[in-house]
Amino acid sequence: MRKLHILTLGLLFTFFSSCDTVNQIAGQMGLGTPTDAEINSGLKQALELGTGYASERLAQEDGYLGNQLIKITFPEEAKKIENTLRSIGLGSLCDQVITSVNRAAEDAAIEAKPIFVAAIKEMTIQDVKNILLGADNAATVYFEGKTTSQLEGKFEPIISNSLDKVGATKYWGDVINRYNQVPLVTKVNPDLSAYVTQKAIDGLFYEIAKEELKIRENVAARSTVLLQKVFGYADSQQTGS
Structure with a gap:
């Protein structure tokens, strides 16, 4: 009887531990070909979630500063400024600028x-299909084309005000002034x-x-049946199955 209990518990453990896998497989099999309405809704849902996550993550403290891949450092044409100032003991001033x-x-x-969100709402069904069945960065490329000018218009005044608020303008002015006082340097002010x-x-x-690559490649990131159906269909089209 004890062996039977152990065997039963083992089977239950195996069953529950594999539920995620079962759900993932179910999400990819037997769901049929999505309708245009489902493709439209599913992809827009995925894009709204992905862009929302990205924006919210970067808006947190150290969203940029703590991410070495996107951390903002000195402009390329000002690297010599940073190097010069660090060499004369003004590294803390450079760090203040970067922070x-x-x-x-x-x-x-x-x-x-x-x-x-506004750009997603304006997508046509053809836009949606092109993104769904396009390259791994098709949505990102679409957003770059559709939103860059709006982002620049929205970001610039906020960043300009924030640079004043957090002291970056002052620190930058201090950096430029100190650098331009160094004998024989070419004066700069990016x-x-x-x-x-x-x-x-x-x-x-x-x-x-x-975020786009995650939902295209990671089945577990497809958190709803609709996303599983739409991206499962995209997978099948890409593989020709």
Whole structure:
């Protein structure tokens, strides 16, 4: 009897531990070909979730600063400024600039969410199908084309105000002034607000591309039956099955 109980418990454990796998398989098999309405709804649902996650994640403290892949550093043309100032013991001033410009980008990030929602609502069924059956970054490319100018218009004043609020403008002015006092250097003064705005948008699209790839490749990321059906269909089309 004891052996029977142990065997029963083992079977139950195996059953429950495999539920996720069963659900994933069910999501990919037997759901049939989605209708145009389901494709439209499913892809838009996925894009709204993905862009929302990306915007919210970047809007958190250290959303940019703590992510080495998108962290905003000195402009390329100002790298020599940073190197020179660090070499004469002013590394802390450079660090203050880097922290403050990333804080400015984090302040702006959440403003991207409604812009993406509006772009998603405007998608035609042909746009949706092209994205669903397109390259792994098809949605990201679409958003870059449709929203970049709006993002620039929305981000720039927020970042400009934030640069003042967090002290970046002052720190940047201090950096430029100290550098321009170094004998024999060529005086420079890159547009900090425009630079941070562009880098903030670049980082945002980088995160959106990650979210897009996740839902295309990770079955577990397809959190509803509709997403399973739509992206399962896309998988079958890509593999020719």
